[in-house]
Each structure stands twice: as C-alpha cells, then as structure tokens.
Amino acid sequence: MVREFRVKRNDPCPCGSGKKYKRCCGSVSSTSGRMPAQIDPFKLSRAIAYEGKVGRQREAWCVEYMKHKKTQNEELMSKLVKSAESRGETITCHLGCSFCCVEQVSSPLQECEAIVYYLYRHETALKAFLQQFPQWGSELEKHRAMVERLPQLHHEMIQSRTKESKQAYEQEGDAYARLNIPCPFLDDDKCLIYEVRPWVCANLAATTPAERCNPTNPDWNKKKTWQVEPSVADFESTFYYKISRPIEALLMPFTVYSILRDGYSFLSNVTDSANLETEAMNDPEVRAVTQRLF
Secondary structure: OOOOOOOOOOOEOOOOOOOEHHHOHHHOOOHHHHOOOOOOHHHHHHHHOOOHHHHHHHHHHHHHHHHHHHHHHHHHHHHHHHHHHHOOOOOOOOOOOOOOOOOOOOEEHHHHHHHHHHHHOOHHHHHHHHHHHHHHHHHHHOOHHHHHHHHHHHHHHHHHOOHHHHHHHHHHHHHHHHOOOOOOOEEOOEEOOHHHOOHHHHOOEEOOOHHHHOOOOOOHHHOOEEOOOOOOOOOHHHOOOOOOOOOEEOOHHHHHHHHHHHHHHHHHHHOOOHHHHHHHHOOHHHHHHHHHHO
16 A cells, blocks of 8 residues: 655654744645545636636746746756866767656755646646656655755755755755655656656766666765756746745645645745645635536
8 A cells, every 4th residue: 555655743844944843834724624525625726727817927927937947957967068078078868868856856846836837738738747756655655764854954055054964964865865866746757747857857967887877886976966056037926925034845846736736825835935835725716616526
C-alpha cells in the first residue's frame, strides 16, 4: 500500500518559513473542507482557477511569467554552453539523463504557479504527476526525520547567514540526493515540465561523465557542475497578488500538489493574503461555477 507523505501539524513547514506547519501553510482553511464529500477538490480548484476578476489576473500573470521563464531558460542554456566552451569543455547533460533529478528542488512560489498553469494545459503531464506523487510521498515518509530537518536547516541558514549553517544545509541536501528518490515530474527519465522547469534545474550543467551525477556512484563527489546567473530581470514585482515575504518552496512538488488540491485556500494562507480567497470565491463568476459543481 502506498502511503502518501503528509506534513504533520507540528512539523516545520516545507516552505522554509521557520514556522510550524499548523501556523503557516497548514493553516489552510481548505476549500475542500467546505464542500460536499462527493466534490473532488482537484476538480473544483481547477474549475475556478482562472475564473472571475482574480482568476483572470492570475491567468494573465501566468502567461507573462511563462514567457519570462522561456527567455530566462534559453539565456541560461546559452550562457552555460559559452562558459563550458571558454574552458575547452563540453556539457554532458542531455535529454533523457535524469541523474540529478533526485536532488531537493527548492522553487519560488511564482515558479510553482507557472507549473500549475502548465499542467492544466497539458493533461498527460498532469495525470502522470498526480499518479506518481503518492509514490514520491511514500518514499519521503520513510525518511521523515530528514525531510523535517531540511526546512529547519534552511531557516537557520537564512537567519544566521554563517558558513557553518550553509554547510549544514548543503550536507543535508546531499544526504537527501543520496536517497535517490526520483522527482514525480519524471516520466521515462524525461521531465514532464521541461518548458517551465524551476530555475535551479535549468541553471545546472555538468562537464564530467553523466554517470558521475548519479548520487549512488562512488565518484559522485568528483562530478564537475556549475551555475551561471541570469541577466533577465526579477519577476517578483509583477506577482498578481501582494506577497509580504519571499516564499520559497523547499519541496517544489509538494507545493505544486497543494495548489492543485487546495487552490485559493492554500495560496491565501501561504502568501499571508487573507482577502485573496474571499475575493476570489465571492466573485459572481466563480459562484456560478461552484453552484454548477455542487
């Protein structure tokens, strides 16, 4: 039996805020909790995602952000190639190589929203992710203590900004990679969301043999990888609702799944925007959709 990973109320929140889950993302007043049991929360969240005034703003933002992501990712790839060539090296990363797709992927909430929008428009990818997520969660459940330590160490690193705290967080990240748990966005070793993959994924290249990127390989620590900084301007200032603090999902698949399931309830709580869910759900267009579903 596959047991889905669920964050307990007193666990550190996966968003890295340093708060307990029940005081942060877990304080969601879940839309699904207010509707009849026969209504699928995933279906409801999808049906109202881009309806009404807030929904249209959300969709327009996603469209523009995805254009931004495409430009950013293309620029990153160009800079990575040029950087390798300047050293007389060749990038060994290639389509179908997924050795690095077992590492912890942290991603800003903006990227998670773009991924949700992409999934809603790519049914095959959406179904594959929802089918594979429980197995991913089951593997996380086996290593709950480690998964709980990651947000704690991340929060300590952000707060103290010391070399020691950074090293502790990176060591735990390496330990997570060695668990070799495939990302639930992988399908036949190919990324289901490649066009909108997170910045940390797009901005990574290796010039050593691909096999060295396998965390189970004895030569894993001998791999040669590097990153470059994008010159494309930050996109946070145009987020469709005001956010009071930077929000980074330390477990990107978990955040994407939460948006797919809980929609505006999750977004309202995680962004500290108490009026977001109220404004969205009280819109006449959204009410019309929910009435049809109910």
